[in-house]
Amino acid sequence: MDLQTLTFLFVGVTFAIYIGIAFWARAGSTKEFYVAGGGIHPVANGMATAADWMSAASFISMAGLIAFYGYGGSVFLMGWTGGYVLLAMLLAPYLRKHGAFTVPEFISDRYYSKTARVVAVICLIIASVTYVIGQMKGIGVAFSRFLEVDYETGLVSGMVIVAFYATMGGMKGITYTQIAQYVIMIIAYTIPAIFISFMLTGNPIPQLGLGSEMADGTYLLDKLDQVVTQLGFAEYTTQARLSTTNMFVYTLSLMIGTAGLPHVIMRFFTVSSVKAARESAGWALVFIALLYTTAPAVAAMARLNLMQTIDQPNAEQNLAYADRPSWFKNWETTGLLKFEDKNNDGLISYTGDKKTNEMVKVDRDIMVLANPEIAGLPNWVIAIVAAGGLAAALSTAAGLLLAIASSISHDLLKGVWRPNITEKEELRYSRISMIGAILIAGYYGFNPPDFAAGTVALAFGLAASSIFPALMMGIFSKKMNKEGAIAGIITGISSGLFYLLWVYPKFSNAIWGVTNTPILGIDHLRFGLIGAPICLVVMVVVSLMTKEPSPATQKMVDDTRIPTGKPILGKQ
Numbered sequence: 001m002d003l004q005t006l007t008f009l010f011v012g013v014t015f016a017i018y019i020g021i022a023f024w025a026r027a028g029s030t031k032e033f034y035v036a037g038g039g040i041h042p043v044a045n046g047m048a049t050a051a052d053w054m055s056a057a058s059f060i061s062m063a064g065l066i067a068f069y070g071y072g073g074s075v076f077l078m079g080w081t082g083g084y085v086l087l088a089m090l091l092a093p094y095l096r097k098h099g100a101f102t103v104p105e106f107i108s109d110r111y112y113s114k115t116a117r118v119v120a121v122i123c124l125i126i127a128s129v130t131y132v133i134g135q136m137k138g139i140g141v142a143f144s145r146f147l148e149v150d151y152e153t154g155l156v157s158g159m160v161i162v163a164f165y166a167t168m169g170g171m172k173g174i175t176y177t178q179i180a181q182y183v184i185m186i187i188a189y190t191i192p193a194i195f196i197s198f199m200l201t202g203n204p205i206p207q208l209g210l211g212s213e214m215a216d217g218t219y220l221l222d223k224l225d226q227v228v229t230q231l232g233f234a235e236y237t238t239q240a241r242l243s244t245t246n247m248f249v250y251t252l253s254l255m256i257g258t259a260g261l262p263h264v265i266m267r268f269f270t271v272s273s274v275k276a277a278r279e280s281a282g283w284a285l286v287f288i289a290l291l292y293t294t295a296p297a298v299a300a301m302a303r304l305n306l307m308q309t310i311d312q313p314n315a316e317q318n319l320a321y322a323d324r325p326s327w328f329k330n331w332e333t334t335g336l337l338k339f340e341d342k343n344n345d346g347l348i349s350y351t352g353d354k355k356t357n358e359m360v361k362v363d364r365d366i367m368v369l370a371n372p373e374i375a376g377l378p379n380w381v382i383a384i385v386a387a388g389g390l391a392a393a394l395s396t397a398a399g400l401l402l403a404i405a406s407s408i409s410h411d412l413l414k415g416v417w418r419p420n421i422t423e424k425e426e427l428r429y430s431r432i433s434m435i436g437a438i439l440i441a442g443y444y445g446f447n448p449p450d451f452a453a454g455t456v457a458l459a460f461g462l463a464a465s466s467i468f469p470a471l472m473m474g475i476f477s478k479k480m481n482k483e484g485a486i487a488g489i490i491t492g493i494s495s496g497l498f499y500l501l502w503v504y505p506k507f508s509n510a511i512w513g514v515t516n517t518p519i520l521g522i523d524h525l526r527f528g529l530i531g532a533p534i535c536l537v538v539m540v541v542v543s544l545m546t547k548e549p550s551p552a553t554q555k556m557v558d559d560t561r562i563p564t565g566k567p568i569l570g571k572q
Contacts, residue, residue, distance in 0.1 A: 001379065002379065003379040003382055003383065004148065006379050006380055006382075006383035007382070007383045007386045009383070010383040010384060010386060010387045011383075011386055011387050011390060013387075014180070014181075014184055014387045014390070014391060015161060017177075017180050018161070018165050018177050018180065018181075018394070019164065019165060021165065021173060021176045021177045021180065022164060022165035022168040022173045022177065023168070024176075025172045025173040025175075025176050025177075039270075039271075039272050040175055040270040040271055040272075040280075041271075041276075042271055042276045042277075042279035042280035042283060043279075043280070043283050044175070044176075044179055045175070045267060045268070045270055045271050045276075045280040045283075045284075046279075046280040046281070046282070046283025046284040046285075046286070046287055047178070047179050047182045047183075047283070047284075047287055048174075048175045048176075048178040048179050048182070048267060048270075049264065049267045049268075049280065049281075049284035049287075050182050050284050050287035050288045050291075051178035051179065051181045051182035051185065051391075051395040051396075052178055052263065052264055052267055052395060052396055052399045053080075053084065053264065053284070053288055053396075054182070054185055054288065054291055054392055054395070054396075058080070058291065058292075058295075058392070059185060059189065059291070059368065059388065059389065059392030059393075060141060060365050060368055060369065060389055060392060060393065061364065061365050062076050062077070062080075062295055063295045063296075063298045063299040063302065063367055063368045064299070064302075064363075064364035064365050064366070064367035064368060065299075065364055066295060066296060066299035066300075067299040067300070067302050067303040067306075067364070067367045068303070068364055068367075069239060070234070070235070070236035070237060070238075070239035071236070071237055071238055071239050072239050072247075073299070074296075075247055075250045075251050075254070076254070077292060077295065077296070078251045078254075079250065079251045079252075079253070079254025079255050079258065079460075080254055080258055080292075081288070081292055082251065082254075082255040082258075083254055083255040083256065083257065083258020083259045083460075084258060084259075084264075084284070084285065084288065085285070086255055086256065086258070086259035087258065087259040087261075087264060087265065087281075088278075088281035088282075088284070088285065089281075090259070090472065090475075091259060091265060091471055091472070091475070092265060092268040092277050092278075092281055093268075093274050093277045093278050093281075094475045094560050094561060095265060095268065095269070095471070095475075096268050096269060096271065096273070096274050096277040097274045097559075097560050097561075097562070098110075098560050100269070101269065101406065101410055102262070102266065102403075102406050102407060102410055102411055103120065103124060103262040103265055103266070103403075103407075103467065103471070104117045104118075104120035104121045104124060104407055104411040104415070105117070105410065105411060105415065106471070106474070107120040107470055107471075107474065107485070108120070108411070108415065109556075110474040110485075110553070110556070110557070111470075111474065111480075111481070111482040111485045111486070112482055112549070112550070112553055113482040113485075113486065114415065114416050115482070115486055116482055116485050116486050116489070117411055117415055117416060118411075118412065118416060119486055119489050119490060120411075120467065120470065120489065121407045121408070121411045121412055122493070123462070123463075123466040123467055123489060123492075123493045124262050124403060124404070124407045124467065125404055125407060125408075126462055126493065126497070127260075127261070127262075127459045127460075127462045127463040127466075127467065128261075128262065128263060128400045128403050128404045128407075128437075128459070129404065129437065129440060129441060129444075130458055130459035130462060131261070131263075131396075131400055131459035131460075132396075132397055132400040132401065132404075132437070132441040133441055133444040133445060135393060135396050135397040135400065135441075136155060136158070136159070136397070136441050136442055136444065136445030137365065137445055139154070139155060139158030139159070139162070139390075139393040139394065139397065139445070140152070140154050140155035140158065140445055141154070141334070141336060141363070141365045141366065141369070141389075141393075143155065143157045143158045143390065143393075144334045144335075144336075148330070148333060150333075150334065150335065151334055151335055151336070152446060154334075155442060155445050155446065156442070158390070158393060158394065158397075159438055159442045159445075161394060162394050162397050162398055162401070162438065163434070163435060163438050165177055165398065166397075166398040166401050166402060166434060167431040167434050167435065170402060170427075170430070171266070171270060171402055174398045174399060174402060175267075175270060177395075177398065178395050178398070178399070180391075181391035181392070181394065181395040182287065182391075182395075184384075184387050184388055184391045185291070185388045185391050185392050185395070186287070186290055186291060187384060187388065188384045188385045188386075188387060188388020188389070188391070189291055189294060189298070189368075189385075189388060190206070190290065190291075190294055191381055191384060192298075192371060192372040192375070192377060192381055192384075192385055193206040193294050193297055193298050193301070194206060195372075195375070195377050195381060196298075196301045196305070196371065196372075196375045196377070197209030197210075197212075197297060197301065199375065200214055200220060200301060200304070201213065201214055201220055202215075206294050206297035206298065206301075207293050207294065207296075207297055209297055209301075210296060210297040210300055210301075220300065220301070220304070221236065221237050221300060223304065224236045224237075224300055224303060224304045224307075225237055227304060227307045227308060227311070228303070228307060228352075231307065231311060231350060231351050231352055232351045232352030232353050233351075233352040234352070236300070236303065246522065246526065249522060249526050249529050250526045252528075252529045253460065253461055253464055253526045253527070253528035253529040254460050254528070256464040256468050256528060256529070256532055257459070257460025257461055257462070257463045257464035257468065257528045258460055258463075259468055260460075260463035260464055260466075260467040260468030260471060261459070261460070261463050261467075262403045262407075262463075262467065263396070263399040263400045263402065263403040264399070265471075266399070266402070266403060266406075267280075267399070268280065268281070298368060298371065299367070301371070301375075302367045302368065302370075302371040302374070303367070305371065305374045305375050306362075306367070306370075306374055307350065309325070309374055310348055310350045310359065311350055317347060318347040318348050318349055318350075319347065319348045320346055320347055320348070321339060321341065321346055321347065321348055322346060324339075324348070325373075325374075326373075327370055327373035327374055330373070331366055331370055334366075335361075336361065336363035336365070336366050337359075337361060337362060337363065337366065338359070338360050338361035339358055339359060339360070340358055340360045341358060342355075342356065342358050343356075343358075368385070368389070369385060369386070369389050371385075372385050397441075400437075401434045401437050401438060401441075402434065404433065404434070404437040405430045405431070405433040405434035405437060406430060408429070408430075408433040409426050409427075409429040409430035409433050410426065410430070413426065413429055414426050458500070460528060461496055461526065461527045461528035461531065462493060462496045462497070462528075462531075463528075464528030464529070464531060464532045465492035465493060465495060465496040465527065465528055465530075465531025465532055465534070465535055466489045466492040466493040466496070466531070466535060467489075468532060469488060469489075469492065469532055469535040469536045469539060470485050470488065470489050470535075470539070473485070473488075473536070473539055474557070475557070475560060475561065476561075477557070478549065478553075478554040478557045478558065479543060479548050479549070479554075480539060480540075480543050480549070481543050481546055481547065481548055481549050482549075483542050483543065483545075483546040483547075484538070484539040484540065484541075484542040484543030484544075484546065485539060487538050487539065487542040488535040488536065488537075488538040488539030488542070489535065491534060491535055491538045492531050492532065492534055492535030492538075493531075495527075495530075495531050495534050495535075496527055496528070496531045499519075499527045499530075499531075500527070502516050503516055503518050
């Protein structure tokens with residue numbers, strides 16, 4: 001069976017599963033829509049959390065970043081993994097004990113203020129919309145390649161699919177869909193890695209193959225270093241994209257930003273107890289590790305295959321453009337791979353020198369998806385990767401859209417503006433909000449500000465500067481009051497947005513007419529580590545200057561940190 005038929009078959013089957021789950025898990029109540037009824041098994045929730053975590057940024061973009069940045073790309077592995085540990089250890093169990101449906105609802109109850117709730121909603125929407133933009137880029141990349149259409153058509157197709165199953169089932173539908181997506185994703189990620197590792201090194205375990213010898217007796221990483229340096233690129237294993245200080249700052253920024261992302265926190269509201277929340281966090285870490293420990297091997301092997309396929313070091317001359325393989329033509333169709341014959345010799349020159357490099361565009365986000373084709377793996381493996389890439393792009397987008405929708409319908413509409421709204425009306429407005437969020441994210445998907453992982457990193461920085469400090473102090477400080485929380489959150493998110501507009505060239509050139517120099521070399525993607533302390537300092541100073549919380553609020557904080565007993569709000 002030819003590749004295109006197999007691809008449509010695999011993708012069609014997975015889409016049928018998603019739509020079937022959406023019909024089966026239709027949400028009939030707000031509890032089902034927001035927290036899936038509160039009775040998801042810890043293992044199932046762990047798997048769904050892993051799928052939520054393994055977004056387009058992780059599945060599609062992360063290995064591509066490592067492939068091009070080498071050692072410098074490890075910051076994403078360290079930051080995202082460390083952030084999950086922070087979330088699982090310091091936030092999730094306590095928030096589950098509180099029993100809120102959403103993050104802004106917790107902030108409203110903890111800081112006894114509707115104003116705090118509104119401010120938290122604004123921060124959540126800004127961070128989540130920024131994050132979902134990165135997912136839309138991944139959706140466009142995956143759909144365009146495997147449906148063999150242009151990027152724009154692929155993006156619209158993905159938007160329609162995610163809109164259907166996310167709006168119908170809410171958290172209940174998303175949870176069970178994400179379980180199916182995780183299974184598809186991990187199979188799609190590991191099977192090609194096993195094949196390629198065995199082909200290159202004779203070792204079928206990718207994590208071990210990365211450090212193994214190839215057929216010619218050289219180690220894989222040594223061979224990769226040799227190939228890239230000969231072509232004028234930086235050495236793969238020692239390439240330092242950032243200084244040691246900035247690597248540290250970037251990693252910590254990603255960590256605290258990750259821990260403050262509301263769509264992942266909401267996943268722990270779906271289990272039955274605090275104990276179940278802890279168990280699901282542990283299971284999620286196991287499921288996440290399967291992909292994250294494989295990613296460095298996938299990145300290195302993809303880069304080596306790409307370079308050797310185009311450059312052909314054992315041939316007398318470079319690859320002729322007329323003889324380019326089918327995978328090259330397929331990705332050219334998407335516009336994510338471009339060749340320009342600068343010397344008119346008909347040969348492809350791929351070098352680290354911009355003047356002579358004729359591969360004028362090799363989008364980082366294609367590396368994982370193109371890797372099986374470049375390696376010449378069987379069509380059924382390539383088709384599985386297609387289904388996995390689409391699953392990754394869809395899984396996190398759905399969770400983010402739910403976080404946005406719930407913040408508008410539950411926190412703003414019901415929590416502030418129209419508290420007497422019926423449950424049926426709340427569900428309707430939730431779905432309308434989700435459609436609106438899809439349209440906004442889709443617009444920026446057509447005009448992506450950065451590659452997928454970079455846009456996600458920006459969202460993390462905004463979350464780190466606002467949501468994370470408010471949650472941490474809300475759990476671990478009895479003296480933090482509403483005035484301090486509101487002032488800190490506003491200051492944190494404002495400073496992050498201003499710094500983005502000040503430093504990011506696309507914005508600074510448009511607004512100020514110049515490209516402003518980052519302060520201390522810290523760009524907009526790493527501002528979270530500065531924004532969080534700014535938020536925290538303002539919170540503490542303002543709290544000390546104003547009236548402390550009531551004894552009832554302080555007792556609630558104490559009760560939140562006790563892992564046993566019924567949820568404080570009694571909603572779940």
